[in-house]
Amino acid sequence: MHTAIIAFCIESRLIVKGLPAQLTDSRLREHFASAQKGTVTDVRILYHQDGTSRRFGFIGFKSDAEAAAAKDYFDRSFIGTSRLSVQVVQGTKDAPAPRPNKRPRLAGQKKCQLDAFLQVMQSRTKKGKAWSNEDPSPITCEGSSHSPAATRMSDLEWMRQRMRKTVLDETDKAFEQSDDEQDPPEASTSKRTLDAEEDPTPTDATSTARLFIRNLPYTCTEDELREHFSQQGSVSQVHIPLDSNTKTTKGLAFVTYSTPEEATAAREALDGTTFQGRLLHIIPAIDRRPAEAPSDFKGTLKNQRADQRKKTAGKDFNWAMLYMNADAVASSIADRMKIDKAAIVGADSENAAVKLALAETHIINETKKFFEDEGVNLESFTSKARSDTVILVKNIPYGTSTDELREMFAPHGSIIRLLLPPAGTIAVVERPKAMKSVAYKRLKNSIIYLERGPLEMFTGTPKPKPSASQSTPSGGGVVRLGEGKEAVVAAGAAADEAIVPAATLFVKNLAWATTSDRLRSVFGHLPGFKFARVQQKPDPKRPGQTLSAGYGFVGFVDPDAARKGLASMQGHVLDGHELAVKFAGRGQEDDQEDSRAAAMGGRKSAKMIVKNVPFEATKKDLRELFGVHGHLKSVRLPKKFNSRSRGFAFLEFVSRQEAEHAFATLRHTHFLGRHLVLEWAAEPDVAADVEALREKVRAGFGDGKELPGRKRKLEIDEDDAEVEEE
Known part of the structure; x- marks a missing residue:
């Protein structure tokens, strides 16, 4: 714990005292950079008002460790004949109050002493004149040569001085009507003046949630700045x-928070603090005003909407994560099956919608398998958080190569990773800054759709590619649209061997020097331990090498072992950092589905509900679409009074394994342009139904007298009957 406290208190800015009087900033930078103890980000020597050096200055480094190493190396060393004193300096918030300047104070004391001396030394007998203590009054010249009366001018020159230099075009426009036609000119002028004075743009962080940061190091990146400011909010x-x-960077940045309260708290906490050797200056930033379209814009409405879509690209998401062009899907399947595309979607093709949906399902599953092999975390697709460095490229035509995509994105930034599945219907690009430049751009006969990828998408390591002897032959390009009923047994067996949800821990706040072996040695003694891995990321400065991402994953054999590991390792100090452990997102999608199904009254079963069904779909279409992946017992498509579909259906499979296989395979499928939404149906509770039937029978046979609105019989006791007989 002591090591963690020391690492937290070290700053990245040093104060150097005892400098020579003639030393310059460049000479001081060269002196500290010569030892190669780190990257120098800031050098400043302070001077008096008369230009003389105050013989101390400040040195900023990239990190706290570099500053500590430079302090140990240069403290009590010499530069010329002067011995240096190097100390760690805190930010301006922790600095003591500045002392008053000594030189003006001494100068004021000397002046007061001089005035007192002159007053004492004056003669007491000699008196001055009576008006000597009066202030002189300004003298006004009566006859000025610049007065209008002194210069004679003709009537024409006098009239020319009072004429306007430009003639206003006030010609009346015939047959023109306007809403403000009856308004007086004074009212319109005052209204324009009032509108000009009122500036609706807020300048306070409490209303904009946007901060303007100055004095940043030129080597700072957006990821480092995000990590530093994320400590105060989202x-x-x-x-x-x-x-x-x-x-190159300008030393400026804009940081936007989710709420104005977080922006205000971040400004109060980080303004004047040290970041990579420099003192941050943070002020509220104004929101960017939307660019008003010129009034003389002659483009068509179609062009205006296209420009508006490009400006708002990346702000809203109008498509599914794995959206694919239907034409590209049909072209890909037809080319790989060596058939004509008309056999799938042609007019003579039988049930073309079902064939196209099955083709899309096959390509989606193939794409997901390709992404898993490349280290993509598919569970991140359910997260709402979006990454700033990953872009999903969708609606690309079939036949697009990686060279074409690289040529399109290369002018807008260096590309770290480019993934293009074999189907060629969707791509993933990492580290481009081309959201607004490439969005809705035409590529061949299609228009590119861009969407920001999910956060923490690349969390795994790519699987090794199988050798030629181990790879499965493609069979001459023949592709089966669905594994069908033969794969149900294998799918059920694989489901039993799948990783149990909630059995993996997410460990963050790891030290940069912590490796996977070090993390494995710390968690290896826990019961049920399975694996430990520190997440790596590419090093932008050294291509081909990786850096620690600051977090990792620890897996266990079951949730109970993971829960015990979480309780025992929470707050453990590893390499000077206190670990923050929580359950990872693995299995989150299944947990959400189970919780949603539980809220509806049931969990995974042989029955499911299909929502967002097209109104043109029939029972035959649904049976052909879902029957490929399992045996269907019944298909029910509710209809309205006019015999039109209500937009949902109920399916029942022979077994639960077949239903789960169909659910996992068709969950991203589009049918007739609509995304099918699958949910588990609630299983009937036999005990509850029997109890409800008993209550109903009890209410009808003597126990329902308390029900409102029920006719009740008059009951007369024996005592009352005897009284009536008497």
């Missing part, structure tokens, strides 16, 4: 402007 956007000519 950061939604980080933007570092670049110089248009040199393509």
Whole structure:
């Protein structure tokens, strides 16, 4: 714990005292950079008002460790004949109050002493004149040569001085009507003045949730800035402007938080603190005003909407994560099956909608398998958080190559990773900044759709590619649209061997020097331990090498072992960092489905509900679509009074394994342009039904007298009957 406290208190800014009087900033930078103890981000020597050096300055480094190493190396060393004193300096918030300047104070004391001396030394007998203590009054010249009366001018020159230099075009426009035609000119003028004075743009962080940061190091990246400011709240956007000519940073940045309260708290906590050796200056930023379209814009409505879509690209999401072009799907399947595309979607094709849906299902499953092999976490697709470095490229035509995509995205930034599945209907690009430049751009005969990828999408490591002897032959390009009923048994066996949800822990706040072996040695003694891995990310400065991402994953054989590991390792100090352990998102999708099904009254079973069914769909279409992946016992499609479909259906399979296989396979499928939404149907509770039937029978046979609105018989006791007889 002591090591963690020391690591937390070390700053990245040093104060250097005892500098030579003639030392310059460049010479001081060269002196500290020569030892190669770290990256120097800031050098500043302070001077007096008369230009003389105050003989101390500040040095900023990239990290706290570099500053500590430089302090140990340069403290009590010499530069020339002067011995240096190097100490760690805190930010301006922790600095003591500045002392008053000594020189002006001494100068004021000397002046007061001089005035007192002169007053004492004056002669007491000699008196001055009576008006000597009066202030002189300004003298006004009566006859000025610049007065209008001194210059004679003609009537024409006098009239020319009072004429306007420009003639206003006030010609009346015939047959023109307007809403403000009856308004007086004074009212319109005052209204324009009032509108000009009122500026609706807020300048306070409490209303904008946007901060403007200055004095940043030029080597700072958006990821480092996001990590630093995320400690105060949820950061939604980080933007570092670049110089248009040199393509380098300007030392400025904009940080946007999710709420204005978080932005205000971040400004109060981080303003004046040290970040990578520099003192941050944070002020509220105004929201960017939307660019008003010019009034003389002659483009068509179609062009205006296209420009508006490009400007708002990346802000809203109008498509599914695995959206694919239907034409590209049909072309891909037809090319790989060596058949004509008309056999799938042609007019003579029988039930073309079902064939196209099955083709899309096959390509989606193939794409998901390809992404898993490349280290993509498919569970992140259910998260709402979006990444700033990963872009999903959708609606691309079939036949697009990686070279074409690289040529399209390369001018907008360096590409770290580019994934293009074999089907060629969707792609993933990492680290481009081309959301607004490439969005809705035409590629061949299609228009590109871009969407920000989910956060933490690349959390796994790519699987090794199988060798030629181990790879399965493709069978001459023949592709089966669905594994069907033969694969149900294998799917059921694989489901039993799948990783149990809630058995993996997410460990964050790891030290940068912590490795997977080190993490494995710490968690290896726990019962039920299975694996431990520190997540890596590409090093932008050294291509081909990786860096620690600061977090990792620890797996166990069952949820109970993971729960015990969480309780025992929470807050454990590893390499000077206190670990923050929680359950990972693995299995989150299944948990959400189970919880949603439980809320509806049931869990996974042989029955399911299919929502968002097209109104043109029939029972035959649904039976052909879902029958490929399992044996159907019944298909029910409720209809309205006019015999039209109500937009949902109920399916019942022979076994639960077949229902689960169909659910997992068709959950992302589109049918007739609609995304099919699958949910588990609630199983009937036999005990509850029997109890409800008993209550109903009890109410009808003597126990329902308390029900309102029921006719009741008059009951007369024996005592009352005897009284009536008497």
